[in-house]
Amino acid sequence: MAYVHYKLLSNGIYIIEGATNLDTALSKCKDGEGLFIFTPLKIRGAEGSPVRLLMMCETK
Numbered sequence: 001m002a003y004v005h006y007k008l009l010s011n012g013i014y015i016i017e018g019a020t021n022l023d024t025a026l027s028k029c030k031d032g033e034g035l036f037i038f039t040p041l042k043i044r045g046a047e048g049s050p051v052r053l054l055m056m057c058e059t060k
Helices: 003-010 022-027
Strands: 035-040 051-056
Touching: none
Parallel strands: none
Antiparallel strands: 035 051
16 A cells, blocks of 8 residues: 555545546536535455445535
């Protein structure tokens, strides 16, 4: 594991990589704000997991 990943994870900061089109999703929300929910799979012994990304917002 990279040093930066180790420092972030050991301080309770999760790393989300490869999420795309978030700006497009937020453009549909009032004031450009939304709540993103990431739901990872629990994989024993894994260092990472695919996630399902959900977003909630008030529409414009």
